[in-house]
Amino acid sequence: MTKKSISSFISRLTVSLLLLMTVAQPADGQKTPKQEKDSIPFFRGFAVSFDLVGPAQLMLSDHGEYEGALRINLHDQWFPVFELGLGHANHENDEVTGLTYKTTAPYFRLGMDWNIKKQKHDPYRIYAGFRYAFTNYKCDILRKGLEDNVWHTKADFGMEDISCYQHWLEGVFGIDASIIGPFHLGWTVRYKRRLFHQEGDIGNSWYVPGFGINGSDNLTVNFNVIIDI
Amino acid sequence: MRKIVAFIFLIIAVVSCVSVDCPVQNRVETTYALKKPSGGPDTLGADTLTVWTHRIKYTDNKRDSILVNRLCGAKATSFAVLVSHTLPEDSLFTMLKDTTGRQWLDTICIRKDNFPHFESVDCQATYFHHITELKTTHHGIDSISIKNREVSYDKEEHFFLYLKANR
Numbered sequence: 435m436t437k438k439s440i441s442s443f444i445s446r447l448t449v450s451l452l453l454l455m456t457v458a459q460p461a462d463g464q465k466t467p468k469q470e471k472d473s474i475p476f477f478r479g480f481a482v483s484f485d486l487v488g489p490a491q492l493m494l495s496d497h498g499e500y501e502g503a504l505r506i507n508l509h510d511q512w513f514p515v516f517e518l519g520l521g522h523a524n525h526e527n528d529e530v531t532g533l534t535y536k537t538t539a540p541y542f543r544l545g546m547d548w549n550i551k552k553q554k555h556d557p558y559r560i561y562a563g564f565r566y567a568f569t570n571y572k573c574d575i576l577r578k579g580l581e582d583n584v585w586h587t588k589a590d591f592g593m594e595d596i597s598c599y600q601h602w603l604e605g606v607f608g609i610d611a612s613i614i615g616p617f618h619l620g621w622t623v624r625y626k627r628r629l630f631h632q633e634g635d636i637g638n639s640w641y642v643p644g645f646g647i648n649g650s651d652n653l654t655v656n657f658n659v660i661i662d663i
Numbered sequence: 664m665r666k667i668v669a670f671i672f673l674i675i676a677v678v679s680c681v682s683v684d685c686p687v688q689n690r691v692e693t694t695y696a697l698k699k700p701s702g703g704p705d706t707l708g709a710d711t712l713t714v715w716t717h718r719i720k721y722t723d724n725k726r727d728s729i730l731v732n733r734l735c736g737a738k739a740t741s742f743a744v745l746v747s748h749t750l751p752e753d754s755l756f757t758m759l760k761d762t763t764g765r766q767w768l769d770t771i772c773i774r775k776d777n778f779p780h781f782e783s784v785d786c787q788a789t790y791f792h793h794i795t796e797l798k799t800t801h802h803g804i805d806s807i808s809i810k811n812r813e814v815s816y817d818k819e820e821h822f823f824l825y826l827k828a829n830r
Binding site for chain 2: 525528530531532533534535575577580582583584585586587589591592593635636637638640648649
């Protein structure tokens with residue numbers, strides 16, 4: 435019984451392999467169909483974009499960014515990107531701790547997006563990409579009249595013009611939809627990971643321009659208005 | 664498309680969360696370890712130890728501020744004392760009392776450099792310190808030595824305190 439089942443398994447396997455080889459190898463004289471040549475040029479132009487989430491954050495809270503980007507379209511597939519922004523934080527006299535944190539500084543990002551949709555030339559795109567980013571900024575950290583709970587002395591706490599910098603990497607996932615003519619709208623979700631940093635002599639930075647509220651990593655969202663030029 | 668919209672809303676929900684990352688241990692203290700001359704841990708046993716300081720600003724009769732109140736017992740091998748934010752020198756007064764009522768008063772003076780320390784706008788501002796000099800009187804205290812000069816949130820032993828054996 436066992437012998438019979440083994441021999442039937444071997445014969446089935448042989449037949450399957452032979453069939454597979456027949457399908458994989460075209461018969462003599464039969465030509466493989468040629469792929470249609472893509473007539474879309476390699477260089478497809480530039481696009482500029484502006485983020486709306488950062489300004490909204492600035493309106494609704496005490497920190498945020500103004501950010502623009504220049505994107506090159508290579509064959510609707512590769513998109514080298516340069517992003518430039520101005521980060522701003524003005525957290526004055528925290529209601530619990532009484533601390534003030536101020537900074538305003540530019541930042542930039544360089545990177546690349548890939549259109550991961552199968553139909554590259556569609557008006558809708560799905561991006562995956564990365565960015566390298568850097569900012570060099572100065573911040574003020576102040577607390578007037580910090581009281582010592584035991585000795586009951588009061589002293590002004592903090593420093594002004596603390597020099598800091600930060601390098602970080604971002605993983606980007608985005609969606610871009612053509613609205614009308616050269617106008618697009620798009621979302622990007624970014625996972626940010628700090629690489630190297632210096633945060634001055636008195637501890638940590640609270641807000642890093644372009645990175646957000648400080649930590650070793652961060653997750654942010656951009657909503658972009660994009661114009662093809 | 665629905666999945667993409669749901670994903671975007673999920674991401675917005677995650678991004679809009681706020682977390683406060685203040686250290687759980689946020690007291691800046693010096694730790695005094697009681698030591699025997701042999702180097703092993705000492706204990707107060709039935710004796711009691713009280714530590715206090717003088718406030719710089721105080722109302723009428725409230726000059727003293729108790730930092731350690733009648734520490735005693737076989738497990739009392741160390742104690743922690745808060746450090747002033749910005750004073751160049753902290754003066755601590757100790758009173759060691761035995762079961763017969765005898766007491767020994769001493770003064771410990773700690774000179775230090777003070778450095779402001781900031782974690783986040785959500786966390787209370789504080790100062791870290793570098794101990795530069797340590798002096799004491801020798802009524803109940805035999806000697807005191809510095810083990811670690813840096814004072815921060817870390818709970819390390821900063822001083823070795825040797826009490827007189829016969830008091």
